[in-house]
Amino acid sequence: MSQLEEAYFTRFRKFRDTCQARDPDPEKWRRVQIKWASITSQGLDKIWEAAIPEALKGGDMETLHAVFFQSTRTLLLPGNVGGCDHCTNFWRLLDAAATEGTAELHRVLPASLGKASNGHPMLVNGVNLLLCLLHGSEAPFDQEAAMNKAEKFTQTKHPLWERSVVACLLALLQRDIEKFSQSLEDVRRSFGRERCAKYMRLQCLNGYGLAVLAHDLLPEEDFRRVRLPEGSSFSPAYLQWRLALEELPKRLYFTYPEDLDMMNRALAHPVAVQRIHQPYAGSAPPFSPPNVRSGIWTMNGCWRNFLQSYEGELTEQTENGRQDMSRALRVTLIGIVLILASLFVLGICMIDIQTGGPDPDGLALGLFVLGIIVSVIGIFFVKE
Numbered sequence: 001m002s003q004l005e006e007a008y009f010t011r012f013r014k015f016r017d018t019c020q021a022r023d024p025d026p027e028k029w030r031r032v033q034i035k036w037a038s039i040t041s042q043g044l045d046k047i048w049e050a051a052i053p054e055a056l057k058g059g060d061m062e063t064l065h066a067v068f069f070q071s072t073r074t075l076l077l078p079g080n081v082g083g084c085d086h087c088t089n090f091w092r093l094l095d096a097a098a099t100e101g102t103a104e105l106h107r108v109l110p111a112s113l114g115k116a117s118n119g120h121p122m123l124v125n126g127v128n129l130l131l132c133l134l135h136g137s138e139a140p141f142d143q144e145a146a147m148n149k150a151e152k153f154t155q156t157k158h159p160l161w162e163r164s165v166v167a168c169l170l171a172l173l174q175r176d177i178e179k180f181s182q183s184l185e186d187v188r189r190s191f192g193r194e195r196c197a198k199y200m201r202l203q204c205l206n207g208y209g210l211a212v213l214a215h216d217l218l219p220e221e222d223f224r225r226v227r228l229p230e231g232s233s234f235s236p237a238y239l240q241w242r243l244a245l246e247e248l249p250k251r252l253y254f255t256y257p258e259d260l261d262m263m264n265r266a267l268a269h270p271v272a273v274q275r276i277h278q279p280y281a282g283s284a285p286p287f288s289p290p291n292v293r294s295g296i297w298t299m300n301g302c303w304r305n306f307l308q309s310y311e312g313e314l315t316e317q318t319e320n321g322r323q324d325m326s327r328a329l330r331v332t333l334i335g336i337v338l339i340l341a342s343l344f345v346l347g348i349c350m351i352d353i354q355t356g357g358p359d360p361d362g363l364a365l366g367l368f369v370l371g372i373i374v375s376v377i378g379i380f381f382v383k384e
Helices: 003-022 026-039 044-057 061-075 090-099 102-108 121-138 143-153 160-174 177-191 198-202 205-217 220-224 236-243 258-268 303-307 327-355 361-380
Strands: none
Touching: 003 044, 003 258, 044 061, 044 198, 061 090, 061 205, 061 236, 061 258, 090 102, 090 121, 090 205, 102 121, 102 205, 121 143, 121 160, 143 160, 160 177, 160 205, 177 205, 205 236, 327 361
């Protein structure tokens, strides 16, 4: 174990222990632990920054691929939801074309997701073109309109890397080999200018992903005509090694120690299928932005489907304490029970009045009002 890995594990353990001290619920800190692993840069970045040049220098393509594989899977761990739809992970999925393969990308990005529309223009155009490439006529939207929109994007003043990635995918759809070759070189040349982690700039992984897509989707004679990029951030030797593989290796560059073994199992799990949902549909606050009130689609963290795939301690039994009924439904039912109780007491009042007994209608009215208040709280104020 290297010093960089040991430093990273020490920091990881400190974070885990802090989470457990604040809340002993094992399900909560497991989620937080996987989420933290997928967004952290300190420690992990330094490991990748040291490993990539060393593997290239020694010509160790298997180790280089292991670095790409583990870093990409780490970034694709579920839990990091945001305000965008399934275009959120486009960049990472493009990298995953090299590490996971086109067939796996087909599974992870199903056609049922439909057309992306909520996100950065490059991500939206890119993922829509990728859906067209992977699913063809099964993509449930107007592909010609998506291609025209992407063509207009490539003529804007957005950064060259963004325009070049979209141009590559567009060229694959149009079977324009010359345009693809030029755009792929532009991707490699401009990628180093992007504001991203230093280790990502060492090798243009999304350039490898685009080349793999071209190899898998283009006829063999067309792919032979593709001119591969030239430069220190693109290794023809690695690409040749990668394309020659019949079965992609799933080896991690490093494994976590026994007390952090859950991360080994999380990374060994297939990449979670991308899902979207409408978190605010019909329940957004009245002063929310219009796009929130209209029920926009955003990325789903996929926690339940991901964690339920494990046996034993990783099997998720509940989600935020909800198993049979939501909190809102329980509170509303309590209010309804109180209202029914008030009607029952009111019936008793009427019988007592006829027999000359006491008049407890104040209790009935109190129960009725309390029931109404509790029901209103359950319907409008208790969050899911």
